[in-house]
Amino acid sequence: MTSQVKIQTVDTLLVDVPTIRPHRLSVATMNHQTLVLVRIRCTDDITGWGEGTTIGGLAYGEESPESIKVNIDTYIAPMLVGQDPSRVAHLMSQVQERIQGNRFARCAIETALYDAQARRLGVPLSELFGGRVRDRIPVAWTLASGDTARDIAEAERMLDLRRHDIFKLKIGLRTVRDDVAHVAAIKRALGDRASVRIDANQAWSVTQALTGMAMLADAGVDMVEQPIVAHDRIGLKRLTDANIIPVMADESLHGPRDAFLVASQQAADIFAVKINQSGGLRGAAQVAAIAQAANIELYGGTMLEGAVGTMASAQLFSTFHELAWGTELFGPLLLTQEILREPLHYSDFSLVLPRSPGLGLEIDEDRLMHLQRAR
Ligand SMILES: O=C(O)C[C@H]1C=CC(=O)O1
Ligand SMILES: [Mn+2]
Incomplete structure (x- = not known):
């Protein structure tokens, strides 16, 4: 037709x-x-x-x-x-x-x-990908001011607002010991009120990662994201097999082919699924399917997109049956300018999905x- x-x-x-x-x-x-x-x-x-x-x-x-x-x-x-x-x-x-x-x-x-x-x-849009399993999805916040006291104050504010109780800390610019001290201080301040994870964005060597992961596990951190260089799948598998703390693949995943290679080697515990890194929504859905077939858990990742990419991601992630590690769809909240007539709705530590057609946004x-x- x-x-x-x-x-x-x-x-x-x-x-x-x-x-x-x-x-x-x-x-x-x-x-x-x-x-x-x-x-x-x-x-x-x-x-x-x-x-x-x-x-x-x-x-x-x-x-x-x-x-x-x-x-x-x-x-x-x-x-x-x-x-x-x-x-x-x-x-x-x-x-x-x-x-x-x-x-x-x-x-x-x-x-x-x-x-x-x-x-x-x-x-x-979620209906084109099989329909929703959920109408709201948990959203982490990234603490990345570079200053420990400022990060703690920011986390406390997010907890008070009931906007986020999952925090991802960006590290890798300082020595492993200094980075771990920064993370441990934040985890100590937040205690059981929040989940604390780190993202080194490929900054560590395998040996630095093995040392750092042991110290982070002791500090009560829940997961480490892409500690080592993206192309080193064997190294990533060594970290995962070491079974110190759950390991998430992020930059190692550029779509379904990478997902298959990482999954078939069981080189990660968790996949950060990103629509842009996957070449689109269908590619990202395939990455998620490969993960699930391999018993790898899911996390809804972001490239710090604005409202459009964030809601497109949310529409897809809402269709995932398992989303064990939540999402980080906070991109629009990091920006000073609104491009929507009605801003996205964040409440109770999650992003609420609209029911209106398409992305559900009015630009x-x-x-x-x-x-x-x-x-
Ligand atoms: O995960 C990344 O590597 C990129 C991005 C996602 C959240 C954030 O703060 O940075
Ligand atoms: Mn990352």
């Missing part, structure tokens, strides 16, 4: 938004985030939105905000204009055939197409036009 509906325009927007405080990772200190938004307008007056946001320019991934935009504008958008937007899988398989790599760009496009199609069908387009980077 062919529909008469066609894709009219595919636009990309770069939006630079300051963060509420410096966000210090081992690979970059973020004072702002650059949202890469895609808007797909169709001839049936339906508009879909997607996001392909990364972290720290080229510091975290091999796509920059600028490369995502230029590659969509130059190569992907012309392939889509004039085509039937309701055939999302078909369009994405065409993109996959002709575009190498560019997972973030493909995620942004795929999300916008699914948002539009779900709106067309009058259902939340404030006037505001976005005002905020977007000058061309």
Whole structure:
């Protein structure tokens, strides 16, 4: 059956938004985030939105905000204009055939197409992925100011607000001993009121990780995320087999193929599932399925996307039967500017999913036009 509906325009927007405080990772200190938004307008007056946001320019991934935009504008958008937007899988398989790599760009496009199609069908995006298991999902907060006392005060405020009771601490810029002292002080202050985890963003060697993990386990930390370099699967397996503390794979996962390799070697206890790293929602769903088949637990990860990428992730994660480690879908809360008419709803330590069609968001387009980077 062919529909008469066609894709009219595919636009990309770069939006630079300051963060509420410096966000210090081992690979970059973020004072702002650059949202890469895609808007797909169709001839049936339906508009879909997607996001392909990364972290720290080229510091975290091999796509920059600028490369995502230029590659969509130059190569992907012309392939889509004039085509039937309701055939999302078909369009994405065409993109996959002709575009190498560019997972973030493909995620942004795929999300916008699914948002539009779900709106067309009058259902939340989650329904296109099998339907929801839950209407709210737990959300962790990252403590990454670089200052122990400030991080403790921030955590206390989040607990008081009942916004977060899971904290991920960014480490890897100092010596292992200094980092562990920082983490242990925070865990001591929070006690059993919160789960504390760390993310070294690949900063440690295997031997540093083995030492650090033992000390972190003693301090009461619940899990370590990507302690060592992304490509070292054998090293990651050594850490997992050491059985000191649960190990989560993050940067080691660039979609289903990596997920299969890590899972088949049982090289991690937990997967951070990310829609952008997986090349889109379907890729991320496949990563999750591979994890579950291998008895690897799930965590809903973020690339610190704004509202669009965050809600796209939430729509998918809401369909996961098991989500043992919760999510970190706090991206919009790290930003100083709102791009929605109604902000996302966070309460009782979780993000609430809207029931309205598509992503369930209303973009404030006037505001976005005002905020977007000058061309
Ligand atoms: O997990 C990462 O490596 C990236 C990101 C997610 C949360 C956060 O603070 O940084
Ligand atoms: Mn991480």
